[in-house]
Structures are given as C-alpha cells and as structure tokens.
Amino acid sequence: MSLTNMKSRNLFFIRSILMVSLHWTVLGRSQGFPSFSDLALTPSGSTLVSSDSWIGQFFFTGTNTAGYLLNSIQLRMENQTGNPAGFTLSIYSSTFSAPTPPRVIQPGVNLETLSGANPSAAGVHSFSSTGLFLSNRTAYYLVATASTSSSTGGFLWDHTNEQPTAGLDRMATGTGYSYSIDGVSWEFSRQHYYQFAINVTAVPEPSLLALFGLGALGLVVGRVRYAVPKT
C-alpha cells in the first residue's frame, strides 16, 4: 500500500469515527433507555382506570431547545379488576382550568393516542408513539381511560409517594395529577405521582446539525482529495 493510500485510509477512518460519534450524540440520546422513569419507585397504591375514571399525569419535557420526538411510554400497572376493555393512553397538551388564578393545570387537547395492548396484568406495559413532537420545557399530560365503566372493573395504574428524580435534560413528572369522570371536567390533586417512563429522542439542535453537515462535507472532500486514480 502506498503512503498516499495509507494516509487516505487513516483520514477516512478518523472521519468515520467522528461521524459515528456525532451521530450518536445527536440522534442516539435517550434511545434504548428511558428519558425519564419513576417505575422503580415503591408504589403507594393504584387507581382504577375506566370510562368513568380518567387519570391524567402531567410531566415536563426537558431543556433541549429543538424539542423531542416521543418514542414510547411505559406504565406500571397492577392486575386488572373485573373485565375491563379498551384501555387507551393518550398524550394531551396542558391548559389551565381558568384564564386567571385561582386555577389549576389540566389536560387540554388530545395530541396522540398511543398504540399498545390492554395492560391487564401486573407489570410494566409499553405504548408506542408515531413520533409525536414535544416542545421543550413544556407541560404535557398522559391521559389514561378505558371503554368500559367501573361497574365492570378497571385497569389499575400504580402511583407512588416517593419523590421521583429528574431524567434526560431534567425531564420530569409533574408533582400532581388530574382526574375526571368524563374526560371533560377535571379535578386536580398533588397527593402522589402516577408511575410511568417516557422514551424520547432529542431533536438535534441547529448548531449540531450544521456540525453534522460540516463533518459530512469534510468526509466527501477528503475522499475526493485523497482518492487514488484507478490504473
């Protein structure tokens, strides 16, 4: 191998490493592990989820300026009671119950209903998003309900009294929750935290994208410059 070829290959190798590292930094954050989770905390009880018992747990997104893409949500559940059906978990925006104080935070508009099976058995159940965009430093709600009323039983969502810790970019659960009998009128309480994990992908910052582009450009230029003509 000629000296020129070795140099070219070495530069290509170095650039590849840098590209992979950058790709991991920009796009790989939080993939494969929860961005926030309080699933490991000891439950203090559970609450029935049914068509006449809606539960909304709010959370704050992290500080990444360009926001996040939602991958999935996990809930910690107990064994269902009775024969409930049609469990749904949705992401709602947050709003206030009135324009001015005294008021409380409550679910606003349904942004996406996630995909997942009925969480009938005790354990952690996962619900997938199509990649809903979440703004940074914003309060959103996880809203759980079911198609059957509490007269037939319900799904049981665990809650904890322990203080959850922050996740990716200081993403965290809200210190309160909303509940409703119809998904329209909401009450609010700060007694405990419903247990969930959230998995998001941080949207690359424009500056990081520019760096990514520069790296790619450098790779192309390098390959052209050090290319060895075929004989």
Added chain:
Amino acid sequence: MCRVEAQIASLSNLVQPSLDNGPSAQQLAEWIMAGSGISVVANSAAFSADTKVRARGSYGNGAAAGLPSELDRGVILSTGDAKIAEQDNESPGTGGTGRSGAGTDNQISDGDSDLDAIIGIGVDTFDPAVLTFDIRSTDTTTLSFKYMFASEEYPEWLGQKFNDLCGIFIHTGNNTPVDIARLPNVAQSPVGVDYVSGGFDGMNVPAINPEYYQDNHDPSPQNSSLPAYAVPTPVYNFQYDGATIVRPNSGPNVPLTAQTTIAVNTTYHVKIAIEDAGDEILDSVILIKAQVPCP
C-alpha cells in the same frame, strides 16, 4: 454561634424546638418585641395550629444559613412542620401529607379569616399557623417587624390556586385589623406566592414584583423560573424554593419590614399568620426577627 433550644440541624443551622418543650406563645411574642420599647401584655399571647405538628419555633444561626443578618435569630411559623426549615433544599416539594420527605400538615381545614379576606373568594385555605398577642407602649412609637416569607410553592405552582400567604395584622379594640405586612411597592401588595415571584416559564406565568423575590433553586427539573430570577444553587440553607427579600441600593439584602405607628398607652392586638391556599400539601413559612436568647 448561638445555640437555641436543641441543636437539631447542622446543615441549615435553623433550629426548631418541639411544641412539647419549646417556647410558649408568650415567650415567642416577648422575643419578637424585645428591644423595641414595646411591652407584650402579660399572658396575652396564644398560638393556634394543630398540636400534632411543630408549626412554630425559634431558630438561631440564620445568618450562617445565608439569611439576612437581621434574621440571624427569630421565630418561625409554618403551614406544616417547621422542622422542614432545617433541611437543605433537596426537595422540590416538601410538606403536607403522603409524599416522601413530607412533614405533617397542620390539619386545619379552614384558613384564617383575615388572610382569607386578602386572598378572596374561590380559594380553599388550610393549615393556618397564627400567633396573637397584645402590646402596649408608654410612648408613641413605631412598631416594626423584620420578616421573610418563604415557600415550597415556588416556582412551579405560581399562577394557579396555591397562593400561600402571610400577614401581620394589628388593631385596637373592635376595629378592623390592618395588615401591615405589605410589599414596599406602590400597590402595597400582600405577601404571598402569587404577589411576589420570579415567574415560571414552564407554564408561562410571568414574574410579579420580582425585585422582592429571591429564588432559592428548586432542585426539580420544574425549576424553570424565568432565567433572570432563577439561581443555580440555593442561596439559603433551608428547604424552601423561594423567599421574599429587599435589595437596597447599597449594602447587603435585608428582609421585608412591616411597620406602623402606635399610640401611647393603648393596647393593640397583633396577629402574625400564615396559611396554605389551594391545598394543604406544600409548606410555607414566615420568619420574624426576634431576640431569641442564647443559653
């Protein structure tokens, strides 16, 4: 270092006795008025809060905990367990019932009537801690209290219904009590969570009278106070996430002052009160300068 009652905390240096063996309401009142030239009428003081919690206390070494020097020693009234004041600010929301690290609340479901009149209708209030006493002076003089309001409600519960507040009321005879614990702004705003704050951009709540607000670094990710007012680390070594302060043009920060003129040989009824609003969960306190004796 002045050791007052049992030294419970070493980190915060705030000290709070138990109700069982701590100072009486009369002692607290006399310590507050000591050195003012104003006498506390004998056996006139009373304190109301649930006896299961330590909603009142005295403390020392406040300056070492970062408080203004005027509040180095003082009396504390809390909407929950005042012992929480001893903790460093490691929790975004301490107080009330049920949650980790929580104190017990005062277990009183109705607020103080004078504070309720300030906060207005439509807000449920809880857990009042109220110290009352009568005073007299042999001269016309200025009655003055140096105090700080601090709360766990800051900053994430701003702009909602959790408007915990305090007041210092004074009146003679059957006259209407007047709240002299007001901000030194033109509006003479009351002192409470939604009357003085740095705002909370997580819910688009703007700052209100921020010149009298000292952020104390809510350790949770919800600590997204408006950047101009948020601090990266606690300023005060107590549990509360924000507090009131006055920033003079020169010199160190000082506490708020509540004051009025009192007439000679007239008995005035004083009430220092604080309460939770919206729910009973997160605690707020008022710290009042007092000549708490060293042992």
